Amino acid sequence: MPWRYDLRLLSYLVAIAEEGSVSGAARRLNLSQPTVSRQLRELEQRLGVDLFVRSGRGLTPTTAGAALLQRATRVLAEADALLNDVRLAAQGLTGRLTIGFTASAIHGALGRVLGRFRTELPDVDLRLVEVFDDVELTAGVVDGTFDVSVQRLPIHDTRLAGRAWIREPLSLFLPAAHPLAKRRDPAPVTVLGDLPLILWPREASPRAYDEVLALCTRAGVVPRIGAEARTVQTILALAAAGFGGAVMADSYRVLHREGVVARRLAGTSTVVYLVWRKDDANPLLARFWAIVNATALPGDPEDVEAPARL
Structure with a gap:
């Protein structure tokens, strides 16, 4: 039967190697020394090898222990990076936002919004798709191809929300x-x-x-x-x-x-609309709206605040 070990055991292993003793690792991990010793013995029994030998300087990794430590260090670093990626994505600081837009929109307010978005959120995968057909733009939001469309003539659909943006x-x-x-x-x-x-x-x-x-x-x-x-x-x-x-x-x-x-x-x-799905939970949408609201300039065409009926 294949054996499994979790990230917790790998963190114990790394702590023992870095502290040079089980007691030092236990203090660092805020655990009892018997608990750390027992976990180390169980891991060695599963692997069928000794991971540490005692020397004058405390515990030193064996050849097998050094090999496991090298990989364990990378695995733990990747796990930390994974958790950080999840937190950033939940905060709308990473991830992907896809915007479909009509050609005229890019020449005015949308161009400024995209420039600021790229500056403030450089780690976001911002994807831009130019579409000439308003029907296709609306359909792309409905089917999830786009998170947002910037278009002149949205199609009515109960699954969509919209905001009239620029006249x-x-x-x-x-x-x-x-x-x-x-x-x-x-x-x-x-x-x-x-x-x-x-x-x-x-x-x-x-x-x-x-x-x-x-x-x-x-x-x-x-x-x-x-x-x-x-x-x-x-x-x-x-x-x-x-x-x-x-x-x-x-x-x-x-x-x-x-x-x-x-x-x-x-x-x-003509009015340029922002269109999105009512059930879209992408946290990047909130970031996008904040930048849209902060980017208007006094010289812009009239900004239409009322929500659109879609």
Whole structure:
């Protein structure tokens, strides 16, 4: 039958070797000398070897004892490290946090939050996944792929909680040569009927697609679709090539695409939401919320405090 020994016995062994006597180990461990002696004898009997010999300097490890001590020291150190890892993880100081985000979010408040998170919690495995589809982002939170999503148009689901975070203006990204690009004041939404529109494909991002069409409906204009594209860079490239204009979050203007001018759409905005699972017990979420709340700057777009209905 294979024998087993626990970490307690290994700690006795190390204490005897370091103190040079059973009595010294007993004092260090706050145990009686007979208890430590009995445990040592039982361990030697199980192994079938002597672990110590008596010398003029007290107890000295035998060859077998030295081999066991070398491994025991490593095992105890690993056990201490394991317990420390567990404590740090429980405190939200280590572990993994996965954030899915829409492309526009990274250019503003989210970028500052992530930078501060990395500085304050360098031992956390922070994983970032850019996703262009709001439906996919929400689904990723539901199935546990993401701990948090940062997105514009979350899907209703009773398993989710959400917080409206940042209200951001919408802008019309125009070919630089287009007449509408000559002015810098906010444009009325009715201008969406004056040029073809570049949209996300509806099958890829139905809510973003419908959001733009809803703007047209409210303005009483009939949209003309000039092109569709699945990435921001492609949309901007198509705008620069004269295919039309694209309605997107104003923060995309930081990309400074040559041949494209961004013009605010008067009276419009979009809200960026933070979405998470109600039952997610990851302690890193509390750390993330604390940094989110501490990172807002006076010059930020309006911060929306009310919880979202998901």
